[in-house]
Amino acid sequence: MKLSLLREAVTIVTLMTGIATTAACPVPVVDVFLIEGDDAPGTKTLFENFDRPSLSELGVVAFTADTDDATDADDVVYRGFELVAREGEPAPDAPGASFAAFEFFETGRQINAAGAVVFIATLRDVPAAANRAVYRDGDLIAREGDDAFGTEDRIYEDFGFAGVTDDGTVGFLADLDGNVDFDSAITLGGDILYREGDPVPLPGIPGVWTGNFDELQFNGRGDLIFEGDTQLPSASDKLLLVRRETGGIIEEVLAAQEGQTVETRTGTDTLELILQAALAEDGTWAFRGNLADAPSTADAIILSERGFMTQQGSDVPELPGVVTGNFNGVDVNRHGDVVYLADLEGATPPGVEEGLFVNGCLVITDGVEVAGLPEDTTLSDIGFEDLFINDDGLVVFAASYGGALAGDGLFTFQWPGTSCPADLDRSGEVGFTDLLAVLSVWGPCPPPCPQDLDESGDVGFTDLLTVLSAWGPCR
Structure with missing residues (x-):
């Protein structure tokens, strides 16, 4: 047939x-989204620097930033140009508390297709045991000291890696009080999906989850990717698991395992470390890691479910005599497009040390001018792990700039x-x-x-x- x-x-x-x-x-055109000195809408202040961005499937950029306001009121969270939360304002559903600081995470898609933004806040004017909380816009989802979802006698002690699905369900990593051998849990809505001490749900992987979970990311469908420690020997104890749901059927896939054999540009090698994971809207995954046997000039690698692979030491055709160094960030969309940051080594032009790539194509480096920046100003540092690509090919990344004017900014381009x-x-x-x-x-x-x-x-x-x-x- x-x-x-x-x-x-x-x-x-x-x-x-x-x-x-x-x-x-x-050769896409890189545009300035926001830079220091731009108006911070809704605050009567100016942006002073930018932290991690996130990106929705409809192209809305969410981000945390500082303004030139007083130091006890300068942290902000934005959805596009709309103020979501501001340091010093009362924290909803937390009597007597106000916002002190906000966190996004490098692997978290923290804005959904409807524009809901999830963030972790530090609260002031409350006891230290209750000063961390997860919010979706103005809704309190969970707080230190609250009863932990899906448990009978445990409370929350801390949070990390929050995300929000397209129907508004919030997922996050939490530390629980009590027994330190069972204190890490991944929650989605009111359910615990994975918990330290529970059996590893993969054929051929004996024992239970041990240690903390890491590198979490939820997508709009509620799929999940994360790294977890197991009871296997130390050379193969870390797994990268993908949990996907299709037609009501849950599929749990082993994406990668430290100690596994991988095919690379330099031949067969062993995966030694899993460093950062990414998950597309259809559950497609990618990750970056390190190899065990390759020389230090070729031991960093990026792999994706669609078969994309790039390795440290690969030629950069756009810059003759230049090769990629270590990788510093990765993301993937449902089309299999992989965006990543890499150090550049070899015969680099003056002022060029880093590059941003999509599918092996160099898009931009530091040391270059970008339309919208002040004259005689060039990119000086492309943000570590701070980049996302959505299904329409829109990419957002953070970067610093220097020259006639120094500062931080958020930049976009259409792949x-x-x-x-x-x-x-x-x-x-x-x-x-x-x-x-x-x-x-x-x-x-x-x-x-x-x-x-x-x-x-x-x-x-x-x-x-x-x-x-x-x-x-x-x-």
Whole structure:
């Protein structure tokens, strides 16, 4: 069946187009979103610096920042240009308390498609045992000292890695009081999904979860990725687990395990460390880590579920004589586009030390001017782990700048590859590799299934025709 389809498809393609040539990397335009000195709406103050941004699927940027207000009133949370919370204001549902500080997390999607923003707040004028809380906009979700969801006799001691689903359900990592061997839990809504001391729910992985969970991220559907410690030997005890739900069925997938064998640019190696994870809206994952056997000039790696791989020491075609150094951040969208930060090494131009990449294509480096910055001002430091890409290809990242004027800012650009969903291998063109990708999974294909271009749950003739109609360079 598939062979017959392939013959027919090849015939059609030959008649339509012939064989296309490989497209060059796109060159998107980087725009200033906000910089120091811009008005902070709703406060009568100016922005002074910016912390971590987050990004919704509708392109709304949420972020934490400081203003030039007094030091006891300068922390703020924004949804786009709308003030969500401000230091010194009363903390809702916490009598006598006011906001003192706010936190976003590098792996957390902290704004959903509807624009709800989740953040962790430190409170003042209350006891230290009750001064941390999770909020969704103005709604208190959980607070230190409260009874912990899903337990009978435990209370919250701290929080981390909060996220919000598209229906407004809040998930977070919490430390619980009491027994230190069972004090870490991952909560979504009113349910504990995973808890230290519970059995690891993966075939072939014996024992229970030990130590703290880390690198959490929820997506809009309520899928989850996280790193957890197990009772396995220390060289293989950390796992990266993805929890996805499709049609009411929960799927738990082992994305990566320290000690596993991986294929790299330099040959077969062993994964030594998992450092940061990312989760797309359809449950597609990516992560960055370190290798055990590669030399220190090639031991950093980024891997994704779609097969994207890049390794420290890879050539940067846009800068002859330059290679990538260590990686400092990663995110992924449902199309498989992987955005990441890398140090740059080798024959770098003056002032160039870091680069931001999408799918191996260099988008921007430090040391360059960006339209919207003051004259004679260049990027000086691209934010560590502070970047996101959504399904429309919009990317937001934090960076510092220097020269005529120094400060921090938030920047965006539109990656054009995601407007070409039939480009399944993200090469910049639709070709035979994409055609074969569709034919290889012909039939029922539950998500994440990038070949199911019409999202019908099956890969069929409509998807095949979508590939054929888009044949050639993406535009």
